[in-house]
Amino acid sequence: MPAYVSHVRYVALAVPDLLTEAEFFETTWGLTREAEHEGCLYFAARGSAEPFILRLRQTAERRTDLFALAALSAAHVDQLHDSLTSEGVEIVSTPAALEQPGGGYGFRFFDFEGRLVEVSADVAQRRSSPPEPRSGLPLGLSHVVFHAPDVSATVAWYEEHLGLKVSDWLDQFMCFMRGHGPKHHCMAFVAGAPTLNHVAFELANMDEMMRGMGRMMKARMPPKWGPGRHTAGDNSFAYFNSPAGFMIEYTAEVESLPEDWTPRSFPRAADVMDQWGTGRLAGPADYPPLKPDPALWVACEV
Template identity: 35%
Template sequence: MKLRSIELALPDPAAAATFMTRIWGMAEAETKGDTHYLRGSGPFPYLVAFEKAQDEFVRSTTFVCTSEELEALKARVTAAGWTASPTTSDDLGGGHGLLVELPEGTILRFLVGAAEVAPIAGRDLPVKLTHVVFNAADAEACGHAVEDILGFRVSDRTKGMVFVRCNDSHHSTAFARAGFASLNHVAFEMEDIDAVMRGIGRLRDHAMVPAWGPGRHGPGANVYAYFIAPFGPVIEFSTAVEKVPEDYQAGAPEDWTWPPNRIDQWGISDKDFDGLRQAEERFRFRRDWQAAPL
């Protein structure tokens, strides 16, 4: 299973797409009506969709999987009584599968048969989404839920997050111990550390400084730089997320501590706690579909 894309609704999708292509560094994939699709250099037809709506919310976060994985998901979701529905994708790449609403309202979409596209060149294009992190009222409960029902695995627990994987990448998502449910941030996998640093420089050229970073995380060991996008959410340049074996032992909060005044492995990053918190509260989840038997 792989994380593919996130679909966001917001009042001005064209402005969001302009920022993400001209400054952040994505490529235009296609515009269908008022929905803008943006891609990276890899084989997915798009990584982010911006859909026009009166309010801002997360429509879905999309994973691609095999037919066997989808059938197992349907059985477990049905047995658990979770809100879900079969779906056929109208987004780029097509495919069919299911939409599922997690206990705190997070909406995930799982697709099979979604088409891929030829990779494109561009050293400063993101390759893919490396993770999408959600805020949670009860992060522990969310972690247990996606392990039991979706078949994901908890990789690590810290004071701030429960990290979850769906393949050998340390985390494709995580649940932040925020006390509320919303989008925490979207992370874009860059080709290497130089691409991350060039991205920071590019945004500095437009008078934007990192809200957190550059630095190197503990869990996942990825290099990062977070920014607050002009259209609302927190977005991250990231690279070199750790690959973990099947028998990887999940760490506990006491395994991930730093010396005083440090918030990452390198100890050089500053963090705009207040600004990030405000941005993390903006994009909530909204179900605009009816539950139906799988």
């Protein structure tokens, strides 16, 4: 099956303290606040043509409202809607003009485990230019990773329904998937209760990543894991927690794959997940226990 989508356009998160989260993403993480509409704040990255890559709004508890995938064309949006409908997938909204920055044409549905997914095309792109060299500012969104109780089943669902392709496995514990194009992954699934694992923002190279990391250190927000270099995707990484507790990543130099790529399977070993062995130098990770995202099977009102 051909891939219907190419990349993740944006992730929409909801937090109890919107002001603090918004301030953090704008001043420390390095995004730009582009718009405010119906209680939602929209953030773009200087180097991304997407009208926004992050949406924030306020809710009583932290949740992942939805994520959006870019379809190759409006015809692909219609084709995907029709095929998902015939396959019995729960459609939340039918293809129509989208009322958000950049507009576009899209629809929403629930995936295998109740994550709300938007697929869109014809989104008006903004004029962008890469951030100043050595600014350590994100170029755009790289990938989004979710936990799934049965990773193989979720991966099979995304292969079958959206045409995403498997790039690599980490044992049976984690799977990296790509859409149309050479980039190693735009999504990944990792074992655990169904909730967001992390959102990754791409920087131009490792030097820029280290500068972004330095900005976080100055803000007294040291990494939970990193700096390091993964094996699957070969990307450098540094993971942090946002003020609300979302795991977020600065990453750079993600591998590009040839068309005839054969997925690899790596062991779940420390020197595979962190080639350099530097990731733990900043301190042990202290991830809280996972619980299902309260937004599962909720048709977000905005």
